[in-house]
Amino acid sequence: MLIGELARISGMSKDGIRHYEEIGLIRSTERRAGSRVYRDYDASAIKRIEHVRQAQQLGLSLKEIGPILDTYGEREVTAAETVSFLEERLDIVRGKLAELRKIEDFILQKLDRYRTSETKS
Known part of the structure; x- marks a missing residue:
């Protein structure tokens, strides 16, 4: 999905999404359309944004959240x-x-x- 759709679904601004990508919280791939290059986000970006918001509610900063997301990756975290x-x-x-x-x-x-x-x- 393009950044506009991700912004609409997540409720974030495009600038906020770009910032998250810049600091490594979400990732995208390049998609070319003629001479233009677009950023393409998959469904995992929505899930990661949700995880970031939950972590912020726990009082964590974006700087603290990145390593936690990287540690656990896309796997389900156990109850323990x-x-x-x-x-x-x-x-x-x-x-x-x-x-x-x-x-x-x-x-x-x-x-x-x-x-x-x-x-x-």
Whole structure:
């Protein structure tokens, strides 16, 4: 399929698709039509875009997603692999939440000090 059809099916912009291809998340082949060259995408591009979106929902960056897709390729990931990966992500997210709570506590302490000093003035 051509980029326009992939964009329509996936809900992505053509520029977004080009970016994904540029960084290696999806692949295409060249198709010649006279003097013009088009990029041809197969159905696996749709599946990879779906996987990228799911990985983004887990908090992964595009830079992190590429190696994961390359590791697992087109094969089905087992339930055990999925559980292990999700548990690792959950640990990371919980760590980030703990750090954010520390920052929140610090900000609240500062606000409390400033608000207390303002009422004394």
